[in-house]
Amino acid sequence: MSVETENTELECDINQGCDAIELIIQPHETDLGEFKVKRTLPTRQRKMVGPWIFFDHIGPADFAPDSGINIRPHPHINLATVTYLLEGEILHRDSLGSYQTITPGDINLMVAGRGIAHSERERPEVRSSAHRLHGFQLWLALPIQDEEIAPAFYHYPKRDIPAKTVDGVALRVLMGEAYGIKSPVKTYAHTLYIEAHLQPGQSLTLPDCEERAVYVAKGQLQVKDTLVPEFSMVVFSAAKGVTITANQDSRIAIIGGENIGPRFINWNFISSRKERIEQARQDWAAGRFAKVVGDEEEFIPLPE
Incomplete structure (x- = not known):
């Protein structure tokens, strides 16, 4: 997905007790006609968090029959796309010949390397009736030594992604290793991607990481005296023992990793x-x- 965005950054006042917070980013929402995308990375003051350089929150979008996601073939280089859905499905095709439907809980990892083209559409039987789409698409920048590797595509079904309850909080380690469990999803640098669901009043201590951030897809968090609202991303320092608390029923994504x-x-x-x-x-x-x-018939032209 490709849209131009302008994000808003809010600096944290360390006098409010949020010394672990470096930045709170409010996403820019772009209307793509059939659905809306909230983008938090990249932004003017924060281009990346670890190897993550792009973070889109898709929807939730409700589609009438004969409408839906319909992204024509377009290219990528030197990155990997990571698609994860909460609701609905997307049909992935690429120039390697991959044909894969991604459904909630699966991970689609497309490694562009020296170059790949792909499209993101829907199966006719999905598009023919009313349906909903909600999820995330992230981009990983590949380490310099891996930028020009051969393109590849990997699909990991929901059943292969490890889940755990930590201090009462249900979470899944989508990529990397944390809380004593390791995801099978391939990585190229130290990478962290976790989904968690917190009930009101529950707290979670974040994994230690060189760089990390938390996106609030639903609800509201509190870090000491600082409130982190819905649809915002809070970027943390490498301070150890950082704990977040949910003020409401909250669904979050934790991302991070090494600075590449x-x-x-x-x-x-x-x-x-x-x-x-x-x-x-x-x-x-x-x-x-x-x-x-x-x-093969359609494509997105190179923008001016």
Whole structure:
């Protein structure tokens, strides 16, 4: 998914007792016609959290019959997309020939490497009736030594993603290792991605990590004296023993990992090298990317 956004950042006042908080980001919401996307990364003051460079909250969107998500083929380089749904489904196709429906609880990991094209649509039987879509799409910047690896696609069904209850909080470790459990999802650098559901009054101590953030998909959190509202992302320092508390029924995503260095981003392209992005732009405009198998007729043109 590719939309231009302008985010708002709120600096935390350390005198309010939130010394572990570096930044609170309010997402920019973009209306894509059939549905809305809330984007928190990248933003002017915070481009990345660990290797994560893109964070979109999709929906929740309710679709009438004959409408829905319909994203034409488009390209990526030097990154990996991670799609995770709470409701609904998306049909993934790519230039490797992958054809995969992602449903709630699954993880789709598409590694662009030196270049891939994909589309995100819906099966006809889904599109023909009223339906709902709600979920997340994140992008991981690949470490420099892995930027030009061969493209690949991995699908992990819900049953393979480990779940655990920690201090009464139900959570799933989608990527990386935390709370004594490890996800099978492939990573290329130290990466953390956790989903958790907190009842009012419940607290959770965050895993220690070089860089980390929490996105509030539903509800409201409190960190000492600071309130973190719904649809915002709170970026933390590496301080140990940081605890968050839910003031309401709350569903959150915890992301983080190691700092892999700065990246350039232009449209759907990410790289450590500006010249590589320019080459990718030229390749897409000239039709040199492989076509999406089974979806060869349409594509998203290179923006000006």
